Amino acid sequence: MKAAAECYLCLMSQVLRTSRVLGLNEALSQTMAREACAFLAETDFDRTPPEISEDLYRLLSELSGNEDPYAEIKKDNIQKALKLYPELKQTVEASADPLRAALEISLAGNIIDFGANAEDDWLSDRRFLSLGSLALDDYDQLIKDLERATSIVFLGDNAGETVFDRLFIERISKKVRYAVREKPIINDATAEEACLSGLPEVAEVISSGCRAPGTVISQCSADFLKILKESQLIIAKGQGNFECLEQIPGPFYFLLKAKCEVVSRYLGVEKGSLVLTKSRNFQAKLALNI
Amino acid sequence: MKAAAECYLCLMSQVLRTSRVLGLNEALSQTMAREACAFLAETDFDRTPPEISEDLYRLLSELSGNEDPYAEIKKDNIQKALKLYPELKQTVEASADPLRAALEISLAGNIIDFGANAEDDWLSDRRFLSLGSLALDDYDQLIKDLERATSIVFLGDNAGETVFDRLFIERISKKVRYAVREKPIINDATAEEACLSGLPEVAEVISSGCRAPGTVISQCSADFLKILKESQLIIAKGQGNFECLEQIPGPFYFLLKAKCEVVSRYLGVEKGSLVLTKSRNFQAKLALNI
Numbered sequence: 001m002k003a004a005a006e007c008y009l010c011l012m013s014q015v016l017r018t019s020r021v022l023g024l025n026e027a028l029s030q031t032m033a034r035e036a037c038a039f040l041a042e043t044d045f046d047r048t049p050p051e052i053s054e055d056l057y058r059l060l061s062e063l064s065g066n067e068d069p070y071a072e073i074k075k076d077n078i079q080k081a082l083k084l085y086p087e088l089k090q091t092v093e094a095s096a097d098p099l100r101a102a103l104e105i106s107l108a109g110n111i112i113d114f115g116a117n118a119e120d121d122w123l124s125d126r127r128f129l130s131l132g133s134l135a136l137d138d139y140d141q142l143i144k145d146l147e148r149a150t151s152i153v154f155l156g157d158n159a160g161e162t163v164f165d166r167l168f169i170e171r172i173s174k175k176v177r178y179a180v181r182e183k184p185i186i187n188d189a190t191a192e193e194a195c196l197s198g199l200p201e202v203a204e205v206i207s208s209g210c211r212a213p214g215t216v217i218s219q220c221s222a223d224f225l226k227i228l229k230e231s232q233l234i235i236a237k238g239q240g241n242f243e244c245l246e247q248i249p250g251p252f253y254f255l256l257k258a259k260c261e262v263v264s265r266y267l268g269v270e271k272g273s274l275v276l277t278k279s280r281n282f283q284a285k286l287a288l289n290i
Numbered sequence: 291m292k293a294a295a296e297c298y299l300c301l302m303s304q305v306l307r308t309s310r311v312l313g314l315n316e317a318l319s320q321t322m323a324r325e326a327c328a329f330l331a332e333t334d335f336d337r338t339p340p341e342i343s344e345d346l347y348r349l350l351s352e353l354s355g356n357e358d359p360y361a362e363i364k365k366d367n368i369q370k371a372l373k374l375y376p377e378l379k380q381t382v383e384a385s386a387d388p389l390r391a392a393l394e395i396s397l398a399g400n401i402i403d404f405g406a407n408a409e410d411d412w413l414s415d416r417r418f419l420s421l422g423s424l425a426l427d428d429y430d431q432l433i434k435d436l437e438r439a440t441s442i443v444f445l446g447d448n449a450g451e452t453v454f455d456r457l458f459i460e461r462i463s464k465k466v467r468y469a470v471r472e473k474p475i476i477n478d479a480t481a482e483e484a485c486l487s488g489l490p491e492v493a494e495v496i497s498s499g500c501r502a503p504g505t506v507i508s509q510c511s512a513d514f515l516k517i518l519k520e521s522q523l524i525i526a527k528g529q530g531n532f533e534c535l536e537q538i539p540g541p542f543y544f545l546l547k548a549k550c551e552v553v554s555r556y557l558g559v560e561k562g563s564l565v566l567t568k569s570r571n572f573q574a575k576l577a578l579n580i
Contacts, residue, residue: 004316004320006306019295026295033299033330038332041331
């Protein structure tokens with residue numbers, strides 16, 4: 001999915017949010033905003049939003065000298081999520097359909113995202129536990145494909161929801177590989193955050209090789225691509241992974257909150273909807289032209 | 291008041307809103323956003339927001355070939371406001387303090403502003419008639435200065451609220467000059483919109499000479515500056531006029547809705563507050579260094 005005009009505005013809002021997270025003074029905040037504008041005026045918009053984001057956040061890191069502005073926020077979100085974990089696990093186990101309950105919790109965890117939205121009170125009001133129905137819901141098909149699959153990859157998204165993804169993966173009685181970003185980008189999970197979330201207890205944590213906030217195939221490591229090609233089911237979490245992968249034929253299911261107008265419009269759902277959707281380009285094995 | 295880092299984001303949101311108002315397709319919207327970024331990367335931010343806005347909107351007009359993108363919206367807002375006028379006039383006349391009631395209606399009319407916010411349902415729910423208390427309220431002092439003054443200028447803001455300003459000016463039993471922008475900018479009132487609002491019936495409509503969305507002293511015509519210098523009371527409506535004039539010693543009262551974080555913070559009020567405030571740099575006559 002290519003970036004749209006609205007992405008200019010969203011990216012600028014991320015620049016200002018990052019300035020606040022970094023605690024920059026007014027002069028430095030203005031410098032950062034100005035440099036971001038210069039970047040946006042020149043960068044190729046005939047790309048997916050995560051590819052543009054990656055370049056923008058690299059610029060912000062260079063300007064601020066901070067490679068991981070969201071480090072503390074990531075840790076904090078994981079701690080908060082881990083505190084909820086025992087209670088949520090009981091909720092799942094007491095449910096009539098534990099897999100479905102765990103999937104909904106994993107999906108609701110996708111509200112945590114400082115890229116698209118700043119909802120830092122996501123835990124305090126426990127909104128994420130009172131889900132409405134999903135705007136797109138291919139659960140029945142997912143279950144069938146999950147039963148058939150012997151090789152499963154879960155593409156993670158943000159730090160914090162990683163704990164809720166663990167709840168879901170626990171319910172899958174098969175080997176799952178959990179893929180994370182290669183290096184810090186916004187609040188996305190890297191191997192470090194996956195470990196802090198306890199994911200190694202239920203999955204093999206692997207790096208995609210990407211440091212974009214999404215799985216950009218051209219950046220993926222050869223090892224990771226080999227794993228993807230051999231997979232019979234790839235569950236991709238979040239907007240970034242959706243934006244990067246929805247055009248690529250393969251065994252993809254997308255699990256995301258549609259956080260912006262651009263993605264919501266593309267999916268044909270209301271902004272803010274929770275979505276579990278089988279790829280429109282679904283096929284049994286990943287086909288790549290690279 | 292100088293522009294702040296947040297203004298980069300607000301200005302970009304105005305670019306996208308203008309694209310929508312113009313009905314531009316995706317490719318043209320992207321071009322406009324990209325050109326706006328290039329402008330923002332280069333422009334001098336050591337200026338007031340209306341000065342930057344003026345240059346930005348000139349660029350948007352050049353790119354789109356449309357000198358007045360908000361023309362229809364301005365007319366539509368005036369028509370809606372005129373329909374309400376008889377009922378509001380009765381409300382004012384039935385009030386224990388008609389001048390205060392009219393001032394509150396004029397102030398509430400300041401919610402109409404496509405520059406800072408897009409509240410195009412401002413009339414449908416009549417929110418503007420149910421005012422809370424003002425966050426800053428120098429009404430008692432305004433009344434005294436109004437009694438003393440023999441030469442009064444009212445600096446208008448947006449088309450539509452012009453009709454509500456008329457209600458207020460009707461209650462002042464003195465000659466008032468109503469100043470408008472020289473040329474179209476966003477949805478600000480020019481002489482055309484002031485006339486459509488019936489202002490010539492209650493005031494002498496004059497142009498400031500500016501085409502910024504605020505009264506930029508260095509752009510004002512010599513005739514207008516002469517009038518300002520001779521004034522004993524200048525009531526300035528809206529954020530744009532506040533941003534341009536709050537530093538200038540003179541007989542200013544500011545009547546505005548604090549629409550953004552930058553202005554709210556500066557005034558020490560909550561965002562969205564309605565404000566009637568005597569200038570911190572109030573003095574009996576306008577002092578200019580130009």
